[in-house]
Amino acid sequence: MKITVARSAGFCFGVSRAVNIVEKSLDQGKKVCTLGTIIHNPQKVNELKKRGVRVVESPDEAKLDETLVIRSHGVSQNVYDTINALGLEYKDATCPFVLKIHKIVAEHSAEGYSILIAGDENHPEVKGIIGHCKSEYYIFNNSDTLAELLDKFPLLKNKPLCAVVQTTFDKKEWKKNLKILQKLCTNAKIFDTICSATSDRQSEAEVLSANSDLMLVIGGKHSSNTNKLYKICQKKCSQTYLIESAEELPFSAISGADRIGITAGASTPESIIKEVLVTMTEEIKKIEESEAEPKFEELLEESFKNYNTDGRVHGVVVGVTPTEVRVDVGRKQTGIIPLTELSGDPNAKPEDLVKVGDELDLIIMKTNDQEGTIMLSKRLYDAQKGWDDIIKAEEEKTIVTGVVTEIVKGGVIALTNGVRVFIPASLATATRGESLDGLLKKEVSFRIIETTRQRRRAVGSIRSVLNDERKQKAEAFWAEAEVGKKYTGVVKSLTSYGAFVDIGGIDGMVHISELSWSRIKHPSEVVNVGDTVEVYIKSLDKEKGKISLGYRKDEDNPWEILKNKYPVGTECEVEVVGLTQFGAFARIIPGIDGLIHVSQISNERVEKPQDVLSVGQKVNVKITAIDFEKKRISLSMKELLIDAQSEAADKEVTEEAAE
Numbered sequence: 101m102k103i104t105v106a107r108s109a110g111f112c113f114g115v116s117r118a119v120n121i122v123e124k125s126l127d128q129g130k131k132v133c134t135l136g137t138i139i140h141n142p143q144k145v146n147e148l149k150k151r152g153v154r155v156v157e158s159p160d161e162a163k164l165d166e167t168l169v170i171r172s173h174g175v176s177q178n179v180y181d182t183i184n185a186l187g188l189e190y191k192d193a194t195c196p197f198v199l200k201i202h203k204i205v206a207e208h209s210a211e212g213y214s215i216l217i218a219g220d221e222n223h224p225e226v227k228g229i230i231g232h233c234k235s236e237y238y239i240f241n242n243s244d245t246l247a248e249l250l251d252k253f254p255l256l257k258n259k260p261l262c263a264v265v266q267t268t269f270d271k272k273e274w275k276k277n278l279k280i281l282q283k284l285c286t287n288a289k290i291f292d293t294i295c296s297a298t299s300d301r302q303s304e305a306e307v308l309s310a311n312s313d314l315m316l317v318i319g320g321k322h323s324s325n326t327n328k329l330y331k332i333c334q335k336k337c338s339q340t341y342l343i344e345s346a347e348e349l350p351f352s353a354i355s356g357a358d359r360i361g362i363t364a365g366a367s368t369p370e371s372i373i374k375e376v377l378v379t380m381t382e383e384i385k386k387i388e389e390s391e392a393e394p395k396f397e398e399l400l401e402e403s404f405k406n407y408n409t410d411g412r413v414h415g416v417v418v419g420v421t422p423t424e425v426r427v428d429v430g431r432k433q434t435g436i437i438p439l440t441e442l443s444g445d446p447n448a449k450p451e452d453l454v455k456v457g458d459e460l461d462l463i464i465m466k467t468n469d470q471e472g473t474i475m476l477s478k479r480l481y482d483a484q485k486g487w488d489d490i491i492k493a494e495e496e497k498t499i500v501t502g503v504v505t506e507i508v509k510g511g512v513i514a515l516t517n518g519v520r521v522f523i524p525a526s527l528a529t530a531t532r533g534e535s536l537d538g539l540l541k542k543e544v545s546f547r548i549i550e551t552t553r554q555r556r557r558a559v560g561s562i563r564s565v566l567n568d569e570r571k572q573k574a575e576a577f578w579a580e581a582e583v584g585k586k587y588t589g590v591v592k593s594l595t596s597y598g599a600f601v602d603i604g605g606i607d608g609m610v611h612i613s614e615l616s617w618s619r620i621k622h623p624s625e626v627v628n629v630g631d632t633v634e635v636y637i638k639s640l641d642k643e644k645g646k647i648s649l650g651y652r653k654d655e656d657n658p659w660e661i662l663k664n665k666y667p668v669g670t671e672c673e674v675e676v677v678g679l680t681q682f683g684a685f686a687r688i689i690p691g692i693d694g695l696i697h698v699s700q701i702s703n704e705r706v707e708k709p710q711d712v713l714s715v716g717q718k719v720n721v722k723i724t725a726i727d728f729e730k731k732r733i734s735l736s737m738k739e740l741l742i743d744a745q746s747e748a749a750d751k752e753v754t755e756e757a758a759e
């Protein structure tokens with residue numbers, strides 16, 4: 101297991117400075133109160149509280165004999181005015197980077213600039229910045245709200261503007277905002293005031309989480325920068341946990357991870373990071389010991405010490421009962437294998453393992469001449485021999501088979517030739533996070549990846565074998581794969597842009613546009629995870645190992661259906677699906693709409709299609725033209741009316757002639 105702690109984890113310069121100011125004042129014997137909690141870390145706040153530090157919400161709650169400390173977020177100008185008016189002693193721990201923003205907005209707003217602030221309007225830092233603006237100000241927290249703002253106040257673009265950013269603002273989001281500002285507000289003076297401590301921490305966390313199986317973000321649950329870090333890490337690593345202290349460590353998840361990344365918010369003291377690290381390391385050690393040194397091994401060692409293991413004998417089974425097996429070992433005593441010495445599998449029954457006449461290699465555990473019996477163990481013999489086989493299998497990297505007898509914390513135990521092999525959860529299945537329940541009592545194939553001779557400890561990997569199988573299948577697949585080849589596959593997952601289908605060890609993607617001839621919003625309108633589907637290879641890139649699959653069939657192509665069943669001249673019922681000034685669009689079959697031009701709606705003049713037709717209405721039309729190349733179809737209601745009229749006229753003439 102590899103644990104990596106981000107270099108940027110923990111106190112930033114500004115927070116460290118603020119805490120130092122408080123602690124130094126305490127060391128000087130001063131009574132201290134802070135304007136709001138000095139940092140977003142409950143543990144550190146409690147520690148300071150124990151040293152007498154009070155937290156006040158406004159300057160008038162501070163006592164005259166106390167030193168009021170302004171925290172790193174900074175405060176508005178009127179707070180300074182109140183402090184001075186009350187005659188309070190104070191220390192300003194506002195981070196110099198925040199003070200710089202105060203200066204920018206104060207100077208520019210005094211010169212008549214409107215101030216734009218990218219940030220969270222509820223964050224104390226932004227509230228402080230607002231309090232230094234002497235003119236109008238506007239706040240936005242993403243590119244959408246910025247666009248809305250500029251839409252709502254179109255004149256803003258032409259005014260002199262000054263834009264600043266909350267120090268902890270997301271760097272990527274700011275880039276999007278910056279583009280809009282540079283494009284639409286050409287007058288704006290833009291100050292990128294994002295603190296590099298924040299962006300460095302975020303970039304490092306992003307890279308670390310992308311390379312970790314499990315990510316720990318340590319920090320206050322109410323800290324904005326810690327929450328932002330959590331979100332960044334969660335995007336790259338699904339097993340991301342936000343914890344405030346070592347007490348919240350997710351041990352069961354940790355035991356299944358190989359690579360653990362740790363970062364911490366700007367307000368997290370180093371002592372808490374260390375505590376998490378130490379607690380986690382100790383706990384991992386305990387888990388490894390309890391999992392990789394099963395009790396059986398200790399018992400086995402013990403049994404080797406207590407019994408005479410030199411006596412190996414060969415015998416023939418002469419009787420089997422539910423509790424013991426009787427064996428003839430060629431001596432006058434009766435050989436007995438108690439059930440517990442027959443197999444290490446607690447679920448095994450003697451009648452399933454041996455039958456009368458079977459020849460067995462055994463170890464003599466005890467001879468009782470008085471009773472005329474010899475206590476034998478097949479389990480010990482198997483374990484000794486099995487251990488030799490295990491060592492060989494590790495050296496030669498051969499595949500061994502065994503039966504999973506137990507599911508234990510952190511993995512499973514597989515029994516092979518009397519040896520218990522621990523298989524960690526992370527190596528027990530093809531992909532991480534799969535349930536282990538299905539493995540119980542099943543025969544599995546695995547490789548031995550680690551042994552400790554002295555401790556008779558063996559660790560196995562089922563995944564190593566599954567990976568090989570998958571690789572072999574993949575090689576066989578690529579050797580035969582060609583465009584157009586058909587496969588029966590199973591839908592493994594869906595995304596907004598397509599469905600991933602397992603076509604026998606290889607996953608290919610059916611793009612959403614290839615799922616249906618009609619326009620669909622999501623692949624789930626056509627297929628679901630677990631569905632068995634018929635697909636074919638549309639394109640493949642052997643080098644990159646990518647395959648695009650096709651799903652929709654030519655015979656379902658609505659244009660083919662139209663060609664075969666709806667030739668020009670066909671009269672049919674259609675449904676109006678859209679109305680424009682120049683005509684109505686009507687659905688002939690799903691996926692195919694035709695146009696009834698306004699001049700073709702009636703044999704009388706129609707001003708607008710909306711005057712006589714409405715969406716959803718069903719009407720009879722004649723197909724008057726089809727352009728397959730341009731995919732255009734002309735429909736006419738008028739022609740049907742003309743046809744009907746001429747039919748009526750013909751009928752009248754015929755009737756008159758008959759009279």
Ligand code: SF4
Pocket residue numbers: 112113114115172173195196197198267268295296297298366
């Ligand atoms: S994150 Fe940056 S701006 Fe904020 S307190 Fe820390 S150093 Fe100062």
